Amino acid sequence: MQKFKQLDALVAPLDRANVDTDAIIPKQFLKSIKRSGFGQNLFDEWRYLDHGEPGQNCAARPLNPDFVLNQPRYRGAAILLTRDNFGCGSSREHAPWALEDFGLRALIGTSFADIFYSNCFKNGLLPIRLPKAEVDALFDQAAAVPGYRLSINLEAQTVTRPDGKTLAFEVDPFRKFCLLNGLDDIGLSLRHAERIREFEAKRRIEQPWLFAQES
Amino acid sequence: MLKTLYDKLWDDHLIRQEDDGTALIYIDRHLVHEVTSPQAFEGLKLAGRKPWRVGSIVATADHNTPTRGWERGIEGIADETSRLQVQTLDANIREHGALAYFPFLDARQGIVHVIGPEQGATLPGMSVVCGDSHTSTHGAFACLAQGIGTSEVEHVLATQCLLQKKSKNMRVEIDGVLGRGVTAKDLALALIGKIGTAGGTGYAIEFAGSAVRSLSMEGRMTLCNMTIEAGARCGMVAVDDTTLDYLKGRTFAPKDALWERAASAWRKLVSDEGAQFDAVVTLNAGQIAPQVTWGTSPEMVTGIDGAVPAPEDFADPVKAEGVARALQYMGLTPRTPLTRIAIDKVFIGSCTNSRIEDLRAAAAVVRGRRIAANVKQALVVPGSGPVKRQAEAEGLDKIFLAAGFEWREPGCSMCLAMNDDRLEPGERCASTSNRNFEGRQGNGGRTHLVSPQMAAAAAIAGHFADVRTLS
Numbered sequence: 001m002q003k004f005k006q007l008d009a010l011v012a013p014l015d016r017a018n019v020d021t022d023a024i025i026p027k028q029f030l031k032s033i034k035r036s037g038f039g040q041n042l043f044d045e046w047r048y049l050d051h052g053e054p055g056q057n058c059a060a061r062p063l064n065p066d067f068v069l070n071q072p073r074y075r076g077a078a079i080l081l082t083r084d085n086f087g088c089g090s091s092r093e094h095a096p097w098a099l100e101d102f103g104l105r106a107l108i109g110t111s112f113a114d115i116f117y118s119n120c121f122k123n124g125l126l127p128i129r130l131p132k133a134e135v136d137a138l139f140d141q142a143a144a145v146p147g148y149r150l151s152i153n154l155e156a157q158t159v160t161r162p163d164g165k166t167l168a169f170e171v172d173p174f175r176k177f178c179l180l181n182g183l184d185d186i187g188l189s190l191r192h193a194e195r196i197r198e199f200e201a202k203r204r205i206e207q208p209w210l211f212a213q214e215s
Numbered sequence: 216m217l218k219t220l221y222d223k224l225w226d227d228h229l230i231r232q233e234d235d236g237t238a239l240i241y242i243d244r245h246l247v248h249e250v251t252s253p254q255a256f257e258g259l260k261l262a263g264r265k266p267w268r269v270g271s272i273v274a275t276a277d278h279n280t281p282t283r284g285w286e287r288g289i290e291g292i293a294d295e296t297s298r299l300q301v302q303t304l305d306a307n308i309r310e311h312g313a314l315a316y317f318p319f320l321d322a323r324q325g326i327v328h329v330i331g332p333e334q335g336a337t338l339p340g341m342s343v344v345c346g347d348s349h350t351s352t353h354g355a356f357a358c359l360a361q362g363i364g365t366s367e368v369e370h371v372l373a374t375q376c377l378l379q380k381k382s383k384n385m386r387v388e389i390d391g392v393l394g395r396g397v398t399a400k401d402l403a404l405a406l407i408g409k410i411g412t413a414g415g416t417g418y419a420i421e422f423a424g425s426a427v428r429s430l431s432m433e434g435r436m437t438l439c440n441m442t443i444e445a446g447a448r449c450g451m452v453a454v455d456d457t458t459l460d461y462l463k464g465r466t467f468a469p470k471d472a473l474w475e476r477a478a479s480a481w482r483k484l485v486s487d488e489g490a491q492f493d494a495v496v497t498l499n500a501g502q503i504a505p506q507v508t509w510g511t512s513p514e515m516v517t518g519i520d521g522a523v524p525a526p527e528d529f530a531d532p533v534k535a536e537g538v539a540r541a542l543q544y545m546g547l548t549p550r551t552p553l554t555r556i557a558i559d560k561v562f563i564g565s566c567t568n569s570r571i572e573d574l575r576a577a578a579a580v581v582r583g584r585r586i587a588a589n590v591k592q593a594l595v596v597p598g599s600g601p602v603k604r605q606a607e608a609e610g611l612d613k614i615f616l617a618a619g620f621e622w623r624e625p626g627c628s629m630c631l632a633m634n635d636d637r638l639e640p641g642e643r644c645a646s647t648s649n650r651n652f653e654g655r656q657g658n659g660g661r662t663h664l665v666s667p668q669m670a671a672a673a674a675i676a677g678h679f680a681d682v683r684t685l686s
């Protein structure tokens with residue numbers, strides 16, 4: 001998992017509430033055997049004018065010019081501004097996979113659905129909750145100023161606006177620790193790799209039949 | 216400290232534990248199949264990791280492989296996604312290796328929970344995981360065996376460990392003698408009927424008592440297989456002669472001096488006399504009739520001599536509402552005797568009931584008879600290649616074919632209907648599988664869970680019938 005420490009990036013505003021995981025990545029893409037490559041189908045129904053199916057060449061599909069992520073001024077954005085209850089609906093982990101694969105690293109909104117929120121941390125995405133007035137102001141500024149950027153410091157738990165105003169956010173200390181160090185569950189367990197190896201070696205001696213016929 | 220079997224297995228696999236009880240558990244055997252593993256392997260690759268111990272892996276393709284048309288090879292898998300999953304498993308095992316791999320079309324291929332024990336790759340004292348909830352099956356060998364999700368599959372691949380908290384101990388004591396025509400499947404269904412599908416939630420179940428001791432390994436596997444439907448992630452049976460006799464000489468079981476050492480260690484895999492259980496449930500085997508489910512949850516079950524209940528029989532309004540919904544989905548009228556419910560299809564198979572003993576029992580009922588005219592399809596899907604060949608050597612295939620059954624290649628088949636074997640909307644099936652959820656065997660399909668004998672009896676009668684009265 002990618003570490004997340006600081007991020008200074010272009011902001012794209014997605015001005016809708018209750019964006020569900022089906023909208024983030026429609027169900028036909030769940031048939032995939034992969035966990036990468038979902039970025040091109042992120043927000044598929046909103047992003048393209050035709051109906052999306054797995055295996056298409058998305059570069060050849062007609063884009064919806066009105067959709068925010070298709071507008072040239074937001075190309076390359078790594079921060080997505082969202083409204084209330086982003087990520088609701090099905091628990092599919094494909095949603096954070098798609099957001100991350102698209103190139104997004106942080107989400108800023110008033111609230112996120114529970115499972116989606118924790119799935120983000122497992123996949124190197126930082127979801128930031130801010131009070132409504134602050135999110136409203138960010139939406140206004142992002143719309144008014146082309147090339148609008150924000151600077152996020154996870155260590156300090158701050159979002160800094162171009163005008164210098166700093167917004168503080170809350171994050172669970174353990175999740176913060178994992179994200180700062182790029183540790184997913186596997187990374188966390190592998191911190192004990194030495195212990196696992198010792199345990200295994202002892203087991204091999206004491207109960208060799210459990211390892212029988214293993215080359 | 217006196218320990219239960221589960222306590223012993225837990226302690227023997229515990230690497231470390233956090234203050235909040237989250238533990239790192241060592242995994243001895245990782246069973247891998249085509250549906251829940253691709254993203255786990257891909258996740259490993261994306262993170263630049265390698266499997267920790269490929270010697271722990273036993274893999275097969277079973278969930279979406281077809282049960283006929285094998286002569287057409289991989290092209291016989293019509294659905295593109297399914298074919299890709301099978302090919303991806305091939306590629307992943309080729310790249311990383313495994314202790315054993317039984318690919319699609321292999322003579323030893325079969326349902327993952329059938330082939331593990333059959334090959335002696337499931338051994339007492341092991342912790343066993345698989346990305347399939349019916350991994351509890353392997354607990355029949357005094358294993359700590361449990362189903363896991365895809366991200367846990369990746370975690371086990373990468374670390375050889377599972378993160379989890381210890382469960383509480385439940386003992387299910389089944390004494391008495393099983394009546395004629397009553398099987399381990401009926402014990403499992405009767406237990407679920409008694410404690411409910413959430414009755415075992417948070418517990419590890421040990422099955423004990425004289426009726427359990429007298430079950431064959433096949434029967435114990437059926438019982439442990441269904442523990443997940445009782446809400447418990449794992450079920451287990453202590454080691455005894457039956458366990459050791461079953462395993463001796465199997466391909467991946469230890470041999471000679473190592474066998475002797477192992478066997479004496481395995482003998483200790485029993486609960487200490489007087490060990491404390493957090494809950495105890497008792498059943499009298501002698502009072503259990505052959506069971507048939509009538510609803511859309513395994514707990515909606517009754518004896519063959521019973522009738523479909525009415526919603527108003529249930530005091531709890533939530534339950535009554537659930538029963539009403541189930542009856543509507545199942546197309547059943549309250550008070551209908553089970554023996555009056557006509558069926559359209561029969562499925563004998565799945566990791567619950569597709570072993571040689573199951574096929575023998577069903578064949579004994581079918582022998583010399585024909586399936587009823589109203590039965591559109593009756594499938595027998597052996598659990599593995601070796602089961603299929605054994606059955607053929609005993610002439611069971613001939614008995615089934617003569618009666619009008621279809622004799623198929625091994626796999627999960629109509630248990631979850633990922634391949635072409637499925638129910639059409641509204642079709643009613645007597646099935647030896649483990650889940651009667653809405654749509655489980657095909658969109659709109661209606662599943663009644665029964666034992667192999669009872670499925671065979673229903674096929675012959677055209678409706679559910681008491682196998683005990685069929686001489």
Ligand code: SF4
Pocket residue numbers: 278326327328347348349565566567626627630631648649
């Ligand atoms: S037979 Fe059914 S329950 Fe068993 S492994 Fe296959 S799909 Fe799962």
